[in-house]
Amino acid sequence: xxxxAFSILGTTLDRRGKGNNRWERWRPTISLCQHDDLVxxxxxxxxxxxxxxxxxxxxxDIRLISPETEVVHHIVNFHSxxxxxxxxxxxxxxxxxxxxxxxxxxxxxxxxxxxxxxxxCWYLLTEAHYIPAKLIQTSPAKPNKNRTDQYATSEYQTIDxxxxxxxxxxxxxxxxxxxxxxxxxxxxxxxxxxxxxxxxQLEQVSIRSKEPILITGPTGAGKSQLAHNLYKLRKQQExxxxxxxxxxxxxxxxxxxxxxxxxxxxxxxTGATSDRAGLLMEANxxxxxxxxxxxxxxxxxxxLLRAIETKHFMPFGSxxxxxxxxxxxxxxxxxxxxxxxxxxxxxxxxxxxxxxxYQLPSLKERIEDLEPNISYEIDKFSKKAGHLIRFNKAAKxxxxxxxxxxxxxxxxxxxDLNASITRMGTLAEGGRITTKVVDxxxxxxxxxxxxxxxxxxxxxxTIERVLGENSCEKIDLYDQIKLAGIINICQESASMAxxxxxxxxxxxxxxxxxxxxxxxxxxxxxxxxxxxxxTPL
Numbered sequence: 001x002x003x004x005a006f007s008i009l010g011t012t013l014d015r016r017g018k019g020n021n022r023w024e025r026w027r028p029t030i031s032l033c034q035h036d037d038l039v040x041x042x043x044x045x046x047x048x049x050x051x052x053x054x055x056x057x058x059x060x061d062i063r064l065i066s067p068e069t070e071v072v073h074h075i076v077n078f079h080s081x082x083x084x085x086x087x088x089x090x091x092x093x094x095x096x097x098x099x100x101x102x103x104x105x106x107x108x109x110x111x112x113x114x115x116x117x118x119x120x121c122w123y124l125l126t127e128a129h130y131i132p133a134k135l136i137q138t139s140p141a142k143p144n145k146n147r148t149d150q151y152a153t154s155e156y157q158t159i160d161x162x163x164x165x166x167x168x169x170x171x172x173x174x175x176x177x178x179x180x181x182x183x184x185x186x187x188x189x190x191x192x193x194x195x196x197x198x199x200x201q202l203e204q205v206s207i208r209s210k211e212p213i214l215i216t217g218p219t220g221a222g223k224s225q226l227a228h229n230l231y232k233l234r235k236q237q238e239x240x241x242x243x244x245x246x247x248x249x250x251x252x253x254x255x256x257x258x259x260x261x262x263x264x265x266x267x268x269x270t271g272a273t274s275d276r277a278g279l280l281m282e283a284n285x286x287x288x289x290x291x292x293x294x295x296x297x298x299x300x301x302x303x304l305l306r307a308i309e310t311k312h313f314m315p316f317g318s319x320x321x322x323x324x325x326x327x328x329x330x331x332x333x334x335x336x337x338x339x340x341x342x343x344x345x346x347x348x349x350x351x352x353x354x355x356x357x358y359q360l361p362s363l364k365e366r367i368e369d370l371e372p373n374i375s376y377e378i379d380k381f382s383k384k385a386g387h388l389i390r391f392n393k394a395a396k397x398x399x400x401x402x403x404x405x406x407x408x409x410x411x412x413x414x415x416d417l418n419a420s421i422t423r424m425g426t427l428a429e430g431g432r433i434t435t436k437v438v439d440x441x442x443x444x445x446x447x448x449x450x451x452x453x454x455x456x457x458x459x460x461x462t463i464e465r466v467l468g469e470n471s472c473e474k475i476d477l478y479d480q481i482k483l484a485g486i487i488n489i490c491q492e493s494a495s496m497a498x499x500x501x502x503x504x505x506x507x508x509x510x511x512x513x514x515x516x517x518x519x520x521x522x523x524x525x526x527x528x529x530x531x532x533x534x535t536p537l
Contacts, residue, residue: 002041002105005032005136006122008114009047015054022061026140028112029058031154033066038156040108042070046094048077081115088121095130107133108158127161135159180207184229188376192366198358205356206230207237212308212328212353216336217360220413223331226360227289230329234287240327242286245279250295257300258316262307268317278315280307283326293353294334294345305349328353334476342526363410363417370403373414377421389425391433399424399438402445409449420445459484466534467527475527486523490534496520499531 007029014029016022033040043062047055052075059071076094079086100107109126111119125131141153180203181196190196205213213230215223224246231244252260255269263278280288290296296304307313308328312321330353339345363370374396382389391399402408403417410416424433424441460472462484472480486503493499500516524531 003039003108004042004044004105005040005108005110006044006131006133007032007046007110008118009045009051009055009058010113011047011051011054013113014058018057026154027058027061028110028138028154030061030065031138031140031156032110032136033062033069034154035156040066040069042072044072044074044098046074046076049075078118082117084117084121087115087117088124091118091121091125092130095125098131100132102132107131108136109133110138111135112138135161180233184226184233186225186229186376188369189372190366191368191372192361195361195366195369202226202230202358203233206233207239209356210239210327211355212330214336214354214357215329215331215360216357217331217333218362218413219333220415221360221362222414223360224289224291227287227291227329227331231287231289234327240286242284242326243282244287244289245283245326246289246291247279248291250292252295255316257297258303261300262303262313262315263318263322264316265318268315272317276315280313280324280326281322284324286326287329288326289329289331291331292333293330294332294336294339298344298346301346301349305346305352308352338474363413364408367404370417371400373417374400374403374421377418378425381421381425385425387431389428389431389433391438392435395433395435395438398435399433399441402438402442407446411449416445462487466529483527486520487529487534490520490524490531491536494536496531 010028014027016025016027029043029045032038032043045055045059055073059073062069062071074094076090078090081087109122109131111122114122122131123135126133126135136156136158138154138156141155181199184199184203184206190199202213215226217223227246228244231240234240247260249257258264259268259272259276259278261279263276263281264272266272266275290304303313307324307326311325312323314321336345336350336354340347340350363373378389378391403410412419420441423444424437427437427440428434459477459480463472463475463480464470466487475483486499489502490496490499493502496517497520498516500520504516504519520531
């Protein structure tokens with residue numbers, strides 16, 4: 001395999017006159033060809049129009065000391081040798097026009113000559129693989145009293161930018177990678193392989209990409225905590241400088257949604273007594289976490305899409321755009337694909353935010369992580385309480401066995417676990433959680449989950465009496481609860497108008513005109529239900 005070197009002619013250090021004493025002084029380009037253990041088959045010498053004479057002399061001297069080296073001249077005129085953009089563009093054009101053959105030739109890029117700007121550009125082009133090369137650096141050799149010839153000697157060092165080949169650097173990177181993934185998991189030594197794999201990729205994405213991230217999963221699975229940890233990791237890596245701004249979109253309603261997200265101008269609506277910046281502006285240069293993004297209305301979704309794509313948006317009531325350089329993480333417990341099919345979520349917005357989508361499993365789906373999460377919650381409660389809380393051995397074994405059994409539903413996921421540890425920690429005499437405390441807590445959890453099952457079963461029965469068996473499988477529990485309530489009211493009412501007056505007893509009085517029947521008809525039509533399909537009680 002041939003060895004090819006690229007070097008910019010050193011207009012100062014390579015210029016040592018034409019007398020014999022030039023050999024006594026170190027010349028970086030000449031020195032590339034002075035090593036017995038490094039044979040340069042071809043030297044691609046780069047210089048500008050003003051250095052033709054020097055290039056000719058250097059070429060002749062190389063032929064004297066290394067006749068096997070072919071020197072090829074390339075004239076590259078830098079518009080300004082100290083202008084980064086200019087130098088990078090010229091060297092990029094040069095590398096793109098060069099016919100590389102990495103299977104037959106090995107390439108070296110000499111970074112000793114040229115301006116500091118040129119050296120940096122060489123490095124960047126090599127790191128980005130525009131040039132498939134190693135870097136080589138030359139320097140004068142240390143003085144040696146035993147040498148009898150008059151030639152200036154040289155040393156060289158090659159640098160392979162594949163850092164995985166350097167054990168110490170690779171070890172350092174691996175350590176930092178482990179620290180970052182642990183950071184995203186709040187220091188919890190999780191055991192679930194799929195979850196750990198997901199976190200490892202999230203660590204890479206959070207550092208390398210500014211694109212939106214979509215985190216899906218059931219309520220209480222830890223979406224908010226993960227979003228906050230991603231923010232802290234990005235800030236630690238200096239990928240952003242602004243604040244972490246979070247909002248649950250399910251808490252936003254009506255005009256308040258536009259105002260909260262995009263801000264408003266004074267007088268935009270009744271009660272707008274002053275300007276408001278809005279959360280997107282508050283998250284400028286920071287991270288915006290929109291939890292339950294599926295609850296946003298279609299108008300807000302359209303404005304959000306434009307804000308994500310252009311970083312510009314219009315505050316409510318304003319005629320001038322503002323800009324915010326925010327990064328976005330969205331969370332949802334809904335199937336947004338189903339939402340788009342039902343016309344409740346914009347397909348273009350979903351396409352924009354699901355470039356990186358991660359499904360957080362429920363606690364039941366990674367039950368092997370229960371024990372380390374118990375330890376995490378115990379430590380967190382101890383810090384909050386100001387004193388140490390611990391299980392005795394028998395109590396921990398009993399609680400863990402129950403928590404991993406089919407009886408433990410963990411329906412609210414880590415919120416259930418946090419509440420459970422909080423209760424036991426509060427009741428722990430002398431900071432020790434005993435089997436008695438655990439027995440009482442198991443009774444509480446069983447009662448809670450059984451009550452929830454009864455409530456959920458009742459809701460399911462109500463809906464399936466109207467829509468048919470298994471119809472609830474395609475409806476979120478949140479929507480099931482609303483729909484069951486509407487059906488119950490309709491069953492108690494003689495007409496749609498009567499049902500509407502019961503359901504909207506406050507908001508109907510705020511409307512200028514009311515069409516009570518129409519509101520109920522619209523609600524039922526979303527599920528393809530007619531009022532007459534509902535059997536009265």
